[in-house]
Amino acid sequence: MSQRKPEISKGIDWLVVWLYIILVFIGIMSIFAATYTEGDPVLQSFISLKTDYSRQLLYFGIAAVLAVFILLTDSKFFTATANLWYAFGILLLLLVFPFHTEVKGTKSIIRFAGFQLQPAELCKVFVNLALAKYLSRVETDFSKTRSQLIATAIAISPALITILQQETGLALVYFSFFLVMFREGLPAAVLIIGFSLAALVVATLLVEPNTLAIILTAIAAGAVYIMRRQIKRKRRLLAVIMGIWFVSVGVQRFVVPYVFETVLQPYQVKRIYDTIGKDYVPKDEAEALAMEQTAPAKKKDDGGDYNVKQSKIAIGSGGFSGKGLLKGTQTRYDFVPEQRTDFIFCTIGEGFGFLGSFTLMLIYFLLLMRIITIAERQRSVFSRCYAYGVASVLFFHIAINICMTIGLAPVIGIPLPFISYGGTALLTFTVLLFILIRLDADRQMVLR
Template sequence: MNARNSSKGIDWLLVGLYMMLCAIGVISIFGATYKEGEPILQSFTSFKTDYSKQLIFWLLAMVIAVIIMVTDSKFFTATANLWYAFGIVLLLLVFPFHTEIKGTRSIIRFASFQLQPADLCKVFVALALAKYLSRVETDFSKTKSQLIATAIALTPAILSILQQETGLALVYFSFFLVMFREGLPAGILIIGFSFAVLVVATLLMEPNTLAMILTGIALAAIYILRRQIKRRKQILITIVGIWMVCVGIQRFLVPYVFESVLQPYQVKRIYDTIGKDYAPSGGTAVLEEAPAKKKDDGGDYNVKQSKIAIGSGGLAGKGLLKGTQTRYDFVPEQRTDFIFCTIGEGFGFIGSFILMAIYFLLLMRIITVAERQRSVFSRAYAYGVASILFFHIAINICMTIGLAPVIGIPLPFISYGGTSLITFTAALFILIRLDADRQMVLR
């Protein structure tokens, strides 16, 4: 494909939004990590500072973007399953060759280079899921097809959990939004949402009180539906079954997950988010603090300092390099997980609003691009990209303001990190390439 054809049909609005976000990311990392007295130009060209390294990552990402843009879009359709298999192999290689960093065992290190397959695999899952959904023989109204699609999406999540990377594992659940767009019954999403509500209620309420409420709801449902005589037996069995499942989740599943699956510091973060103290079932066990994290008596030092930083920014912010919370390392991980508080303190509500507006435009543009596709593959992939970005944006920002537990996922295109930036760049530019060739792609 020649240069002229590769540039034809490109959605330059998506490219422009991408460039803006990457530039904001470099500026934010600079604002959080620049040390007073260093020559600015020299520090940007030394490739030893975090912001100069981020520039290198950006340049590398742009090289990958150009390669994607000169590649025929049919290549991604044809090789989707191969990329997925490659991603699974990378995840499996983590087990014997991982390096434990900050409590996670999901990173492979090659000399000074680090690779996190759980992050990279998101793109491969989006491709493979789109490939499966676009197959002529796939009837997504059947349970078998829905289970296969679920297995494609959640297999990397299971492997990530085994590598103690719960945060990235949760991202893979965003692919259910893609399945919903392609015909997954709304009832399944409702069940999933209800499960989440039940888990939160289990944490917030006393066990006996919640059990009584669930029993009351079941009895009320039986009373309301009592007049449907022909289906009374089926309705009764269904309601009793749902009641038993809910009580089972409350009494056994949630305690088991919190005591045996999640790490103690992860459970502590969840309880800090809902404002409750956590004591293991033993009653006297001492919780481990997240590795390499600062702490205070409340155990939620990161979030407290992040909220102070964002609040101190006020309406217009203190200005670049003038923040106190982020400039003097009061906020841990401020260049990665908590980069949003750097923007909030430096540029205030106005700067934060502008960033949110850019993200909103990006997501809306991706959805617009998705709906104009002529192939199921391109549409499903576009919704996959939108779902991944939405989950990252929503959880990361809610995490920094105390509305979600600290699960350690980056803010797209903004947070420091080569794997993250390259992954998001590749995901977005594959979409741009597919969209540019949409007039040539059949189902």
Template sequence: MNRSKDKLTQGIDWPILGLYLALVIIGLLAIFAAEYREGDNVIQNILHLQKNYSRQLMWFGISIILASVIWLTDSKFFTATANLAYVFGIILLLLVLAIGKDVKGSHSWISVGGFQFQPAELTKLFTNLALAKYLSSLETDFSKLRSRVIAAAIAMLPACIIVLQSETGLALVYLSFFLVMYREGLPGVLLIIAFSAIILVLSALLVDKNILFGIFTVAAAIVIYFSRYEIKRKRSRLAVIISVWAFCSIFVMFVVPFIFTKVLKDYQVRRIEVMLGKENDPKATYNTRQSMIAIGSGGLFGKGYLKGTQTRFDFVPEQSTDFIFCTIGEDFGFIGSLVFLGLYITLLFRIIFIAERQRSTFSRVYAYGVASIIFFHVAINIAMTIGLAPVIGIPLPLISYGGSSLMTFTMLIFIMLRLDADRQMVLR
């Protein structure tokens, strides 16, 4: 019997399992703290699924069943069905456009019986599998432009469909797959260009466009002056400088205004303006202000579990979902928040360690995909709650209330554990 038990748990990465359970338990306690009120009949609420913490407990039970099934599945199954799962995910996303349900302004939910689930969450898993399958294919030469375009298309196709569902936040998470591609050989200059574009957008929103045009022109003139001797020897250098100047000028003068007036919706523009401090409407800034007040009120050591006044008196909106970090910050303070973030950092480094010890490209790419997805969720969610990012509705992994999110992250992690346990099988 002991041999059978040893065989069942053979190869499992216990640190990852421990971190997973720790985060889920913290999530359950945080959701409970956000919803519990004196006089509540906790047992009755759990039995009748009347509160989010009781429903999250149910989703956790279902997630454990899914994790067990994944652990008992041969790892070859995931490589064999990766493309089929991706196609299924795309079909689900298209189905949402036809029969989806609106929830809080997002047309990204499907109702089945008495439950709702969000295919955009599940499709992250399918996309990660498909990208790992493509990059591990013997026919894929990622040094070539064609392969890079195909990989980018695999990542961005579901994101584009999700944008049509008015779920911009989850669509942005699909950008995390470019970090995976960078690990596999995507030129670093593309990431530099991407970050430069972000800086240009922020500059265009914070500084008058005519002033920016003047700054670009002066900067280009200075570069040309100090490079005049090199330009005489190599005329193409002048063309590069002028091209960069023209691109930056056109981008801030025409492209950014067009995006913010013709492409983005009013509520999306307001969220970005709130983040930049350009929105003075109290209603538009309410969520962020209350979130920051709750976290700040926790001080160094926090008010204590179940003693957070901002949380318990419903000042913080969506406090068991998007703003769950406020509960942790208020109850446990700066020190507790650091310890909490330390769990995520440890999890991410452990996943990267697992990724680097893989023998197959498929397993390595998949593990890096898991790390990238979790990193994006954590970074954006916490930045959102402290006013450094617009409120775009991204859950905190394994912490925020939500069955779709909890089950998706559970499957992401346990498929990685299954692949890692079978890493001696070289698939490529």
């Protein structure tokens, strides 16, 4: 029997490939707009490898070679080696502790031969593979709590290690894999609890502690009164309501203060306070000094968050059609810190205005919808789970990064997919996407 050999063009979803190329091109031009020095020969600066946009072009070349290699790889390889890649990713994360290089307050980067590698970024691919592998096993019954806990451990373990490396932003990305679990049967109650906890945290920061405790008690008492007939029939319901009340008060009184005072860095706490519109005052001079020393790319003005304010000014100044390429004042004169990485969206907003920003978000929307379409047409559970993992990670990055630049989310330092400067990020998103393209190309082969 002849063995089928992968063909690079057979079954490839070229719409996804072209959307990817368009996004990378937009990214390179945005980095060029943010960092180009007037008077430099454009062609020479693009091939010099001394500028950020020339290096991003090099990273794209490497990513393109890697993408072709993935497209020539049999899709069975990814299912067979998923757990090995996960173990390799955990090993990389652990190697960060003895060999890390501290860059802008984070200890999650390994530097070698002039290049920087951030395992927490790359590990998203490995987690997606391992989670898809586990969920697709015949013996996995995801309706059981044990299976749900194992899947949660697969997704969250790298996040916990990443938090220890002072990279809270990337750690939060791993929680996007709960959307994959939800698609595969995770009870909606879990997501409701998650959103409720987030709302409770915000309420804890905004409302005086005793007042919030009284409000929570009143809500519990109201629930008992409204459900009094059901409680008479099911005594356990009263225990559930009281348990929720007890946990809520405990989170409000003890957990949130502990996390904000012990786990998070002072500058991270300030960013959260800035997002919800509340002033944060350091407890002492030592904490104020720590904020100055650890906050990456942080500047101060009259007490607000400098980065976000300048970003919103840049986006607003772009108006409807933008100022044009290389004509933005906020980004060209470096008023916005990290405008080639975390805040690159404001470069697009200032240069190309509402039309450019809307066009970019439309491209992202088309890409996400296409990935969901690909996910739903898979005959393999592994491929479907992996596809939803890709969509979840991309959606989280896009939503949080854009909201962060316009002040709707805390600045947690995660890149805009395919746009922000960075070799590790571009390679990670490329591998993440092209493994999906390869799996989709072989969807006629039913792989459990």
